[in-house]
Amino acid sequence: xxxxxxxxxxxxxxxxxxxxxxxxxxxxxxxxxxxxxxxxxxxxxxxxxxxxxxxxxxxxxxxxxxxxxxxxxxxxxxxxxxxxxxxxxxxxxxxxxxxxxxxxxxxxxxxxxxxxxxxxxxxxxxxxxxxxxxxxxxxxxxxxxxxxxxxxxxxxxxxxxxxxxxxxxxxxxxxxxxxxxxxxxxxxxxxxxxxxxxxxxxxxxxxxxxxxxxxxxxxxxxxxxxxxxxxxxxxxxxxxxxxxxxxxxxxxxxxxxxxxxxxxxxxxxxxxxxxxxxxxxxxxxx
Amino acid sequence: xxxxxxxxxxxxxxxxxxxxxxxxxxxxxxxxxxxxxxxxxxxxxxxxxxxxxxxxxxxxxxxxxxxxxxxxxxxxxxxxxxxxxxxxxxxxxxxxxxxxxxxxxxxxxxxxxxxxxxxxxxxxxxxxxxxxxxxxxxxxxxxxxxxxxxxxxxxxxxxxxxxxxxxxxxxxxxxxxxxxxxxxxxxxxxxxxxxxxxxxxxxxxxxxxxxxxxxxxxxxxxxxxxxxxxxxxxxxxxxxxxxxxxxxxxxxxxxxxxxxxxxxxxxxxxxxxxxxxxx
Numbered sequence: 001x002x003x004x005x006x007x008x009x010x011x012x013x014x015x016x017x018x019x020x021x022x023x024x025x026x027x028x029x030x031x032x033x034x035x036x037x038x039x040x041x042x043x044x045x046x047x048x049x050x051x052x053x054x055x056x057x058x059x060x061x062x063x064x065x066x067x068x069x070x071x072x073x074x075x076x077x078x079x080x081x082x083x084x085x086x087x088x089x090x091x092x093x094x095x096x097x098x099x100x101x102x103x104x105x106x107x108x109x110x111x112x113x114x115x116x117x118x119x120x121x122x123x124x125x126x127x128x129x130x131x132x133x134x135x136x137x138x139x140x141x142x143x144x145x146x147x148x149x150x151x152x153x154x155x156x157x158x159x160x161x162x163x164x165x166x167x168x169x170x171x172x173x174x175x176x177x178x179x180x181x182x183x184x185x186x187x188x189x190x191x192x193x194x195x196x197x198x199x200x201x202x203x204x205x206x207x208x209x210x211x212x213x214x215x216x217x218x219x220x221x222x223x224x225x226x227x228x229x230x231x232x233x234x235x236x237x238x239x240x241x242x243x244x245x246x247x248x249x250x251x252x253x254x255x256x257x258x259x260x261x262x263x264x265x266x267x268x269x270x271x272x273x274x275x276x277x278x279x280x281x282x283x284x285x286x
Numbered sequence: 287x288x289x290x291x292x293x294x295x296x297x298x299x300x301x302x303x304x305x306x307x308x309x310x311x312x313x314x315x316x317x318x319x320x321x322x323x324x325x326x327x328x329x330x331x332x333x334x335x336x337x338x339x340x341x342x343x344x345x346x347x348x349x350x351x352x353x354x355x356x357x358x359x360x361x362x363x364x365x366x367x368x369x370x371x372x373x374x375x376x377x378x379x380x381x382x383x384x385x386x387x388x389x390x391x392x393x394x395x396x397x398x399x400x401x402x403x404x405x406x407x408x409x410x411x412x413x414x415x416x417x418x419x420x421x422x423x424x425x426x427x428x429x430x431x432x433x434x435x436x437x438x439x440x441x442x443x444x445x446x447x448x449x450x451x452x453x454x455x456x457x458x459x460x461x462x463x464x465x466x467x468x469x470x471x472x473x474x475x476x477x478x479x480x481x482x483x484x485x486x487x488x489x490x491x492x493x494x495x496x497x498x499x500x501x502x503x504x505x506x507x508x509x510x511x512x513x514x515x516x517x518x519x520x521x522x523x524x525x526x527x528x529x530x531x532x533x534x535x536x537x538x539x540x541x542x543x544x545x546x547x548x549x550x551x552x553x554x555x556x557x558x559x560x561x562x563x564x565x
Contacts, residue, residue, distance in 0.1 A: 019364065019371040023378035026438070030381065032404055033393045044402035088293075096290035115290060118298050122547050124499050124520045125540030128527045129304035130297065152297035155290055213386025215502045216520075220528055231388035235506065251396055258396075261389040269384040273377055280446055 030262065037061070037255035044251055060256035064237070069253075073226060074233035075260065078212055080143050081150070081229055082265075085211030088151035089158050090204045096155075097162025097199070098192060102171065112163075119156040127220045134221065141223050149217060154210045158203040161279055165199025166192060202279025205272050212265050230261040309541050313534035326538035335514065336539060339522035340546075346429070346518070347497040354437045355489060358444035363474060365445065366452045376449070380442035387439065387502035394435045395422070395507060425515035428508045432516075436503060440496075444489040451485035452478060484558065491554045495547050519543055 036043060038056045064071045100112055130149060131140060139145030169192065177187045193200060215231040222228060228236070237257050269276075309327070312320045330336055365376045382390065397404050398421040410417030421431045455478060463473045479486075501520040504510060510517035510525075523543065527536030 015369075016371050019375050022364070023371075023375045026375075026378040027381055029393055029397055029438070030385070033396060036396065044399075047407070048404070088289075092289040092293060095288070111291065114299075115294055118294070121298075121302065122495065122499050122540075122544055123298075124501065125523070125544050126298070126301045126305060127524075128533050128536045128540060129301040129308055131528075132308075132533070133297075133301055133304065148293065149297055152293045155294060159290060209384055209386075213388070215386065215388040215505070216524075219505075220524070231386055234388050234392055249395070249399075251399070251402075254392055255396055258389045258392045262385045265384050265386070266381060269381065270377070273380075276380075277376070277446055277450070280450075 030266070033255045034259050034263075036251065037259045039252070041250075041252055060252040061260075064253055064256050064260070069237070071233065071237075071257065071260065074228050074230050077143060077227055078230040078261075079264075081146055081214070082208045082211035084143070084147035085150045085154065086204045086207035088147060089154045089207035089210075090200060092151065093155060093158035093162045093203050094188075094193070094196075094200060096159045097166050097196075098188065100159070100163045101166040102174065112159075115159045116156045118153060123153045124216065127217070131220060140221060141227060143227060146214075146217060146221055146229075147211065149221070150210050150214055151207065153217075154207050157206065161203055162196070162199050165196040165202075165279060169195045198275040198278040200279075201272050201275040205268065205276060208268060209265060230257075234258065234261060305537050305540060308534050308537035311534045313532075313537070315531035315533065319534075322534060326535050327542075329535065330538050330542055335517075336519075336522055338514065339517045340519045340543075342515075342517060343498050343500060343519040346433070346500060347494060349429075350433050350436055350497050351490065351493045353433060354441050355444060355486070355493060357437055358441045358489065359448055359486070361441060361445040362448035362452060363478075366449045367457075376446075379445055382439045383442040385439075388506055390435065390439050391503050391506035394431065398422070398431060422508050423512065425512065428504075428516055432503050432507060436497075436500075440493075444493065447485055447489055448482060451482040455481045487554065487558045491551060491558070494550055494554070498547060498550075499543075 032048075035052070036048065037060050038058070039048065039052055040055055040057050040059060043052060043055070063069065096115060100108055134140040134142075134145045134149070137145070139148070173195070174187045174191050177191050182190065213231065214229070215235075218229050218232050219235075222232060225236070234254075234257055237253060310322055310324070312322045312325070361375075361379050365372045365379065398406065398419075400406060400418045400420045406415070406417040406419055409415040409419070419427065422428045459481070460473050460477055463477050468476070499520050500518050501524070504516050504518050505521060508516040510521050519539075520543070523536050523539045526532050526539060
């Protein structure tokens, strides 16, 4: 009997064993790819086993960061797009969330609906007119244009999260701050943002993910290879080693590039994971 | 307020209006824009390739969404308690969500390589295949491989939402039924499930529209092939708009997909409201 946890049959040891096993299974593909990226070219032929750990090499990474392949440029572009999208989305959704949660003005209901509208209208369909619009604004084939579009697409989710997060903060707290003479900006900085931190972090994390992982928008808007982001670079690195009709993929290069494209976002997720559940489900869980 | 409203106005409302406008024109990338009336729409309804792509997306959605939601739901049951193992599982199951679909798809392509890929080696070792399966050479194989990949990649989101819903209900409710002698399956099915059905419906709505708009996995892994058999609706719009530069026609196709998605959303929201009433 597992009287302590009270979870009956599934409780106790079997839960620990099955749970750890499933957790390992879920991350195994990612770990396997990272391991493969650290092995020499003949690893596929000889097979990968415990003995592979004796052959670890940084050779594949040396090759992808070679100036000829130029992965460094793509990493830099991806960092710019991911951080830029995260910052724009966090600032815009915090301000909007605050306004929607605190200040009731004539059109606030309508504005909330407008801000959430992109949630039901598929943005994939808007890429055609967006490319014309960005062309008119001189933002086509630019990282800034990509950031602004990705941030807009990320807004409905983020505004929703921020409004929920800020609704959970008692309004008496900002009233107290204002009675003490704090300005609106000061109230935001010292009361709202510290208390709404799970929301802010969640919005930043998902904004970063949206910028870092985007493929479709980048495929459509970026044409100059100097501006390619990592997901786009993955497509070109994997195809440049293919002979038409006969696929010869360089597994070492591919797995190394895939690892570079995943490690930063996984690291950020692990660093911020304390917050995201709370931020995602807002006031529902407490 | 201002920055969010400005962004939404410029990068959502304006393109939305422009989309409707463009769909009534012949709109090549270079050259003269001419009014087309409803010609683009007439063409779309007679376009067998578009019909095939839309049908493929619907089929993919019909298989992936229920499968993925079932996995999310079972995972939510597993991770909803508070213990170290539960939080380890939560992190592990959510991790595929944070990596990009492009990266995940390339990982899958390495894992599924004929002869040398890990999965083919495992299948061969278990005598389930000869290990030379070329997973992306036929429409059937790639369909199922991508269903599994997408479930692994996406199930974490619904898992977290359902987990939170179950935690709000609380274990006490389920525990009470245990005293009455109800087994674990009956407790989950007859007590927990009805109490979280609204959140389940929300997850269904999110999953349906997201899956109908699938692009990344097929773009990376099959390029729509062999011979267009795994082309999704969004891929077809992309190729009409940005490979063949029929921008007006692409806009009309986008309008049709948008209407399909909105239709599904409206039906869902109605159903959601109905379940809310008798709850």
